[in-house]
Every structure is written in C-alpha cells, then in structure tokens.
Amino acid sequence: MEESLEQILELSLTLLMLGGAVCACVFKDLLNAVIAAAFVSLMAAILFYFLQAPDVAMAEASIGAALTTAIFVIAIKKTKRVEEE
Amino acid sequence: MVAVLLIIVPLGLAFAMPLFNFVSKRIAAYLPIAAMVCNLILSILLLPSVMENTRIVILGGLPPPLGIHLVAGPLGVGLSGLISLVGLAVSIYAWGYIKQGAQDKYHALYLLLLSGATGAVLTGDLFNLFVFYEILCISSYALVAYLGDRNGVESAVKYLIQGSVGSGLILVGIAILYGMFGTLNMAQIAIHIDNVDSPALFLALVLLVTGFGVEAAIFPLNAWLPDAHSSAPSSISAILSGIAIKVGIYAVARVLFTIFGVAVVFQYVLLLGLATLLIGEICAFSQDNIKRMLAYSSVGQVGLIVFAMCIATPDGVGAGLLQLVSHALSKAVLFLGVGYLVARSGSMSLSSLNGIGKRMPVVCFACVVAAFSLVGLPPFVGFAGKFLIVRAALAGKSIFFTVLIGIVFLATVVEGAYFFRMVQTLYFKDAKRQIEYKKVPASASIPIMALVVFIVALGVYPDVLLPYLKSAAADLLNKAGYIKEVLG
Amino acid sequence: MRILISCVLLVILSLGLVFALEQAPFGSNQIDNADKPGRFYLNQGMEKTGAANVVTSVVVTYRGFDTLGEVTILFIAAIGLGAVFHSRKKVKRYEKEKQSASLILQTGCRFLFPLIVLFGTYVFIHGHLSPGGGFQGGVIIASAFLLLFLGCEEKKIPMKSMNTVESLAGIIFVGIGLAGLYWGESFLENFLPRGMDYMLLSGGVIPIIYIAIGFKVGAELAGIVAGLIERNP
Numbered sequence: 108m109e110e111s112l113e114q115i116l117e118l119s120l121t122l123l124m125l126g127g128a129v130c131a132c133v134f135k136d137l138l139n140a141v142i143a144a145a146f147v148s149l150m151a152a153i154l155f156y157f158l159q160a161p162d163v164a165m166a167e168a169s170i171g172a173a174l175t176t177a178i179f180v181i182a183i184k185k186t187k188r189v190e191e192e
Numbered sequence: 193m194v195a196v197l198l199i200i201v202p203l204g205l206a207f208a209m210p211l212f213n214f215v216s217k218r219i220a221a222y223l224p225i226a227a228m229v230c231n232l233i234l235s236i237l238l239l240p241s242v243m244e245n246t247r248i249v250i251l252g253g254l255p256p257p258l259g260i261h262l263v264a265g266p267l268g269v270g271l272s273g274l275i276s277l278v279g280l281a282v283s284i285y286a287w288g289y290i291k292q293g294a295q296d297k298y299h300a301l302y303l304l305l306l307s308g309a310t311g312a313v314l315t316g317d318l319f320n321l322f323v324f325y326e327i328l329c330i331s332s333y334a335l336v337a338y339l340g341d342r343n344g345v346e347s348a349v350k351y352l353i354q355g356s357v358g359s360g361l362i363l364v365g366i367a368i369l370y371g372m373f374g375t376l377n378m379a380q381i382a383i384h385i386d387n388v389d390s391p392a393l394f395l396a397l398v399l400l401v402t403g404f405g406v407e408a409a410i411f412p413l414n415a416w417l418p419d420a421h422s423s424a425p426s427s428i429s430a431i432l433s434g435i436a437i438k439v440g441i442y443a444v445a446r447v448l449f450t451i452f453g454v455a456v457v458f459q460y461v462l463l464l465g466l467a468t469l470l471i472g473e474i475c476a477f478s479q480d481n482i483k484r485m486l487a488y489s490s491v492g493q494v495g496l497i498v499f500a501m502c503i504a505t506p507d508g509v510g511a512g513l514l515q516l517v518s519h520a521l522s523k524a525v526l527f528l529g530v531g532y533l534v535a536r537s538g539s540m541s542l543s544s545l546n547g548i549g550k551r552m553p554v555v556c557f558a559c560v561v562a563a564f565s566l567v568g569l570p571p572f573v574g575f576a577g578k579f580l581i582v583r584a585a586l587a588g589k590s591i592f593f594t595v596l597i598g599i600v601f602l603a604t605v606v607e608g609a610y611f612f613r614m615v616q617t618l619y620f621k622d623a624k625r626q627i628e629y630k631k632v633p634a635s636a637s638i639p640i641m642a643l644v645v646f647i648v649a650l651g652v653y654p655d656v657l658l659p660y661l662k663s664a665a666a667d668l669l670n671k672a673g674y675i676k677e678v679l680g
Numbered sequence: 681m682r683i684l685i686s687c688v689l690l691v692i693l694s695l696g697l698v699f700a701l702e703q704a705p706f707g708s709n710q711i712d713n714a715d716k717p718g719r720f721y722l723n724q725g726m727e728k729t730g731a732a733n734v735v736t737s738v739v740v741t742y743r744g745f746d747t748l749g750e751v752t753i754l755f756i757a758a759i760g761l762g763a764v765f766h767s768r769k770k771v772k773r774y775e776k777e778k779q780s781a782s783l784i785l786q787t788g789c790r791f792l793f794p795l796i797v798l799f800g801t802y803v804f805i806h807g808h809l810s811p812g813g814g815f816q817g818g819v820i821i822a823s824a825f826l827l828l829f830l831g832c833e834e835k836k837i838p839m840k841s842m843n844t845v846e847s848l849a850g851i852i853f854v855g856i857g858l859a860g861l862y863w864g865e866s867f868l869e870n871f872l873p874r875g876m877d878y879m880l881l882s883g884g885v886i887p888i889i890y891i892a893i894g895f896k897v898g899a900e901l902a903g904i905v906a907g908l909i910e911r912n913p
Contacts, residue, residue: 253866
C-alpha cells in the first residue's frame with residue numbers, strides 16, 4: 108500500500124514538473140516564466156530526495172531554486188519584462 | 193607523473209592570477225608565456241619515451257577502473273606539444289596586442305583554455321574528457337565576448353547556446369553508457385561494448401558524436417563558427433581555429449574509434465565530413481569580410497580532416513593528423529597576421545586591404561606562405577598533408593573513394609581561388625588611400641615568423657613527423673592495444 | 681498547420697527515444713557486480729577514506745580531478761563575467777536610493793545574514809559526515825550575500841577581499857593535490873591520516889578540500905551577484 112502511495116506521489120510530482128516546464132516556455136511575462144522555472148527546480152529537488160540522493164537535492168534546491176532565479180530576476184529588471192511578439 | 197604537470201601548471205597559474213594582479217598589473221601577460229614554455233619543454237621531453245610504451249598516470253591513488261587516470265600516449269603527448277607550441281606563439285603575440293579591457297582576466301581565461309585543451313587530449317576517462325572539454329568551451333565563450341562590443345557579445349551568446357545544448361547531449365550520452373556498463377573508464381566501456389547489442393547504444397553514439405561535433409564544427413552544427421571566429425579579437429580567433437576545433441575533432445575520433453569502433457558508422461561520418469568541406473569552401477569563396485572568409489575556411493578544413501580520419505586505415509588516420517597539424521599552424525599564422533592588417537587598415541573588408549603588401553611586408557609574406565600551405569602547394573607542409581590524404585584514399589582502389597577524391601579536388605580548387613584572390617588583393621591592387629606605415633611590433637612578428645619557419649621546415653622534411661604519425665594513428669585505431677595498455 | 685507538424689514530429693521523436701531508452705537498464709542492479717566501481721565505493725568507501733558520507737568520498741577522493749575541473753568552470757564563469765562587465769559603467773547612487781527597502785525588511789535582513797552564513801558554514805564543514813558539502817554550503821553563503829544586497833543597500837561587498845579569498849582557496853586546492861604528489865604517489869591522493877570515524881577531523885584531506893571549495897564557491901557567486909547588480913547592462 109505504501110509503495111503505491113510513493114509511486115503516486117512521484118508520478119504527480121513529475122507531472123507537475125512537466126506542467127511547470129511547459130508554462131515556462133509559454134508565458135509571455137518573463138517574470139512569470141522565471142517563477143515557473145524555479146518551480147521546476149523545486150520539483151526536481153523533491154524528486155531527487157525521493158530517489159535517495161540528499162546531496163543532489165540540496166544542490167538543486169539552493170542553486171536552481173534560489174540563486175539562478177535571483178540572477179534571472181536581476182537580468183529582467185535591467186532589460187525588458189514582457190516578451191513581445 | 194610529469195604528465196599531470198602539463199595540466200596543473202597552467203591551471204594553478206590561472207588560479208593565482210588575481211594574487212599576481214595585486215603585485216603588478218603587467219605580470220599577467222608573462223604568465224601564459226611561462227606556462228606554455230614549461231609545457232612545451234615537458235612535452236618534448238616526454239615524447240620519445242611514450243612512443244615506445246604508453247604511460248598511465250594514476251590520479252587520486254586508485255588504479256584504472258576505480259579511479260581517474262591519464263593516458264600519456266603518442267597521440268596525447270604529441271597533441272599537447274602542438275597545443276603548447278601554438279599557445280606559446282599566440283601568447284607572445286597577445287603580449288603586445290591586448291591593450292584594453294581587463295587584461296589579467298584575458299590571460300587567466302587564456303591559460304584555462306589551454307589547460308582544458310591539454311586535459312582533454314590526455315585523459316583516459318569519459319567523464320573527465322567531458323569536464324575538460326567544458327573548461328575549454330566555457331573559456332572560449334568568455335573570450336569571444338572579451339571586448340564587450342555588440343558583435344562580440346552577440347556571437348558569444350549564439351556560441352554559448354549551441355555549445356550548451358551540445359554539452360547537454362553529451363551528458364545524456366554518458367548517462368546512457370554509464371547505465372549500461374556501470375563504469376566511466378573508456379577502456380572498460382570499450383571491452384564491454386562488443387558484447388552488447390541494443391538500440392540504446394546507437395542512441396548513445398549519436399548523442400556523443402553530435403555533442404562533441406558542435407565544438408568540432410561538423411556540417412549541420414557549425415552555425416556558430418563564422419560569427420564567433422570573426423568577432424573575437426584576432427589572437428583568440430587564432431587559438432580557437434587552431435586548437436579548440438582540433439580538440440573537438442579529437443573527442444569525436446576518440447569516441448568513434450576507441451570506445452565504439454563500429455565500422456558502419458565511419459561511412460556516414462565520412463559523408464558528413466565531405467559535406468562540411470564543400471559547404472565551408474563554397475561559403476568562404478563568397479565572403480568579403482576577411483575574418484569571416486578565414487572562419488569558413490576553417491570549417492572546410494575540419495571537414496577534410498574528418499574525411500581523412502574516417503577512411504579508418506592507418507595511412508588515413510596518419511594523413512588526417514598531419515593535415516590537423518598543418519591547419520593549426522597555418523590558420524594561426526593567418527589570423528595573427530590578419531589581426532594587424534585589420535588594425536592598420538581599420539576595416540575587415542577585403543577591399544580595404546588593397547595593396548597593403550608593400551607597406552607591411554613581413555606580415556603579408558607570412559600570410560601568403562600560410563595561404564599557399566593551406567591550398568597545398570609543394571614546399572609547404574600542407575602539400576604533404578593533402579598528398580598523404582589522396583594516397584590513403586586511393587589505396588583501397590574503390591570507385592566510391594575515387595569519386596570522393598574528385599570532390600575533394602573540386603573543393604581544393606575553390607579554396608585556391610579565394611586564397612589567390614586574397615594574395616592578389618594584398619600585393620597586386622593599388623591602395624585607395626594611404627595607410628600610415630607603422631611598424632608591426634616585434635612581439636607580433638617573432639611568433640608569426642617562427643610558425644612560418646615550422647611550416648616551411650615540416651614541408652621540406654616531412655619524414656621527421658612520419659614515425660610519430662604512425663604510432664599516433666596506431667594509438668587511435670588499435671582498440672585492443674589501447675585496452676591492454678590501460679587495464680593490463 | 682505548423683503546430684500540427686511540430687506535434688507530429690514531437691510524437692515520432694518521443695516514440696523513438698522511448699523505444700531506445702527502454703533497452704537501457706536504468707535503475708537495475710547493475711552495480712551489484714562486485715568489480716564495478718559503484719559497488720566498490722559503497723562497500724569499501726568508508727573504511728578506505730574514513731568519511732561517513734560516501735558521496736563526499738567519491739566526489740573528493742575517487743573523482744577528485746573532476747571536482748577540480750568543476751571548480752575551475754565556476755572560476756571561468758566568474759572571471760568571464762568580470763571581463764565582460766569591465767567596460768560597463770557602475771549604477772549611479774541616486775538610482776539606487778530611489779528603491780530602498782522598508783524598515784522591517786532592513787532589520788530582518790541584517791538579523792538573518794549571520795545566521796544564513798553560519799548555516800552555510802555548517803553545511804560545508806560537516807560535508808564528510810552529513811549530506812551537503814562544499815558546493816551546497818558555498819551557494820548558501822552566496823544567497824546570504826544576495827539577501828544583504830536586496831535588503832540593506834548601504835553595506836557594500838568588499839570585492840578585493842572576495843577575489844583574494846577566491847584565489848587563495850583555489851591555490852589551496854591545487855596545493856593539496858601537489859602535496860599528495862609529493863608525499864604520496866599520485867596527484868590528489870589522500871595522504872593525511874584517516875582519523876576516527878564520525879569525528880569532525882576525520883577523512884584525511886577531505887574536510888580541508890571541502891572547506892576550500894566552500895569558501896571559493898561562496899566568494900565567486902557573491903562576486904557574480906555583486907557584479908550583476910552594480911553594473912548597467
């Protein structure tokens with residue numbers, strides 16, 4: 108029973124990750140796209156934890172979800188915010 | 193043990209560069225020269241002893257399948273000698289050429305590029321090859337954007353995106369190989385690959401060749417090259433065309449010959465090489481910007497080298513290696529010379545260089561020598577390279593190869609056309625406006641003339657290189673021998 | 681029409697990939713074969729190197745050369761950014777003052793900054809005993825500096841000290857490798873005594889290398905963030 112619960116959890120996290128990735132490509136407001144990309148990194152970090160790799164999960168959470176998001180936001184602030192057609 | 197120093201000395205000096213910067217700003221320009229002299233001496237000292245038996249240098253204290261090791265064989269040490277020779281010439285040139293921007297950062301990046309190139313040709317482990325290949329690629333992205341002008345940054349961004357996609361593909365390929373075999377050692381993967389037959393292996397081969405092929409600029413993947421090599425500062429164009437592309441070709445060759453060794457794939461890569469040759473030469477013919485013309489010529493020559501190597505006989509691989517050496521020397525001379533020609537005349541278009549041969553005789557003479565060597569005229573090393581390629585291709589006596597050699601001759605004719613047009617512009621056209629005759633500094637003419645001396649000397653006495661080429665070709669082709677040397 | 685063609689191509693590509701990857705034995709017990717490196721690291725990693733965290737012993741000892749390469753790549757990124765930014769002008773003071781943060785934010789950031797730095801230091805010092813390590817700890821320290829930039833803007837990051845710390849840490853890493861060459865037999869060999877298990881000073885050179893990596897990564901990333909914020913594009 109609990110093995111199938113874990114499988115359901117992993118499957119739903121993977122689907123959420125895919126959804127976040129599609130949103131990151133489709134959104135026109137670049138700030139929303141960056142938040143979606145940070146969401147993908149967060150889901151990946153949780154999935155790494157479920158695959159029993161805590162070091163990789165820490166690295167992915169800190170670098171993917173925190174630092175690259177901040178760098179992207181600084182870059183958006185200095186250039187333009189909305190992707191035109 | 194000494195082979196590790198070939199990689200660590202440039203790396204350590206680059207790490208220490210900010211500390212040297214505190215002492216004095218001008219020291220930064222001397223460090224690459226010192227490191228490359230050290231590397232050149234070490235390579236020349238190592239070469240005779242590794243020609244007989246390959247040395248395996250263990251890193252981290254564990255023997256080969258469990259830890260990383262360096263394979264200092266004739267191919268690796270020879271290529272690292274070539275890297276240090278061209279690197280030394282370009283660093284002496286850059287001592288006088290790079291005068292603006294953050295110079296200490298330029299020299300640190302340059303040292304790291306050469307260290308990455310040396311590491312990639314010396315290593316025996318697949319993931320280590322990827323790491324050093326990444327060091328080479330990322331420092332070349334940063335160096336293309338070094339001047340900070342609009343063209344340079346735009347070309348660097350294009351190069352970066354394509355290179356990063358390529359690196360992602362390599363990583364997936366390595367992951368598939370690790371998942372199937374449980375090891376990252378190239379010799380161990382080579383042993384086990386003969387026993388397994390599955391489509392996933394073909395996928396891994398395609399991903400690895402595509403990923404490494406982005407840096408090697410094989411036909412569909414070379415869109416970044418004309419922009420990057422023409423917008424970079426000239427010393428960087430010289431080292432990119434001379435060394436960085438060759439490391440990509442080496443990585444593709446290592447994956448194809450040593451790890452996979454499947455005979456069927458060679459024909460496809462041969463055709464890709466031929467397509468690259470044709471596209472490079474035809475596009476070069478129609479260019480007006482001289483640096484773009486030289487960049488497309490690099491694409492063409494890469495196609496020729498890949499074509500020669502995929503003939504997959506010892507003569508073919510040896511001829512490909514000789515053509516690699518000849519192109520590295522000649523293209524470095526061309527880009528270094530054109531750097532000052534463009535700086536004196538003020539624009540990169542071919543028509544602005546009319547008649548400049550009378551005012552800058554040394555540099556133009558060197559460019560003419562290098563151009564003739566690339567086309568393949570007799571007293572220069574390019575003739576030896578092309579002659580060996582033709583002889584190796586026709587040795588099998590098959591119609592297929594005869595037709596392909598016909599196409600190679602056609603491409604050589606086109607190449608001759610645009611290089612002769614360049615020579616005609618330099619010497620036989622009249623200058624439209626007077627260019628002031630400032631002498632080219634000695635720091636530029638000495639390395640250019642030294643490389644020209646090498647081109648002429650190797651062209652007159654190519655027999656000096658032949659035993660080395662034979663053992664290097666055996667290193668690449670002889671999969672069983674490689675495995676025996678590494679794993680015992 | 682274009683969307684239809686791209687969807688069809690995507691479906692064909694994914695079917696091909698699924699068919700090819702199905703044969704690759706992901707997740708199987710390939711490493712149970714005793715002579716494969718993976719099983720060797722798991723079985724004997726702790727006895728040979730003395731680090732309780734096997735991942736750390738793999739990263740620093742068995743594949744330490746790759747870690748040196750990765751640290752170099754981060755260094756290249758930091759220097760490359762510095763080189764491209766060299767010609768850009770700094771952001772003027774009056775532009776920055778328009779956007780200063782509120783009082784709660786400033787006090788909170790000033791309070792949290794030393795705590796986050798302490799946490800990051802904990803992560804990289806205990807890299808060989810618990811999950812974590814040099815890279816993770818360094819990035820946490822860099823995010824503390826990012827918080828400082830966003831919250832309290834009158835504090836400046838001393839760039840010269842960051843550069844000095846970064847290059848000293850790099851030289852220490854290469855120096856330990858060369859010391860392994862001198863006292864042991866190969867580059868990056870673990871030549872210090874193994875020590876007792878689970879203590880802070882165990883594992884030979886592993887804690888020293890991880891401390892060097894932690895400082896280097898933290899200083900580099902803080903420098904990158906500082907360069908991005910302070911320069912005009």
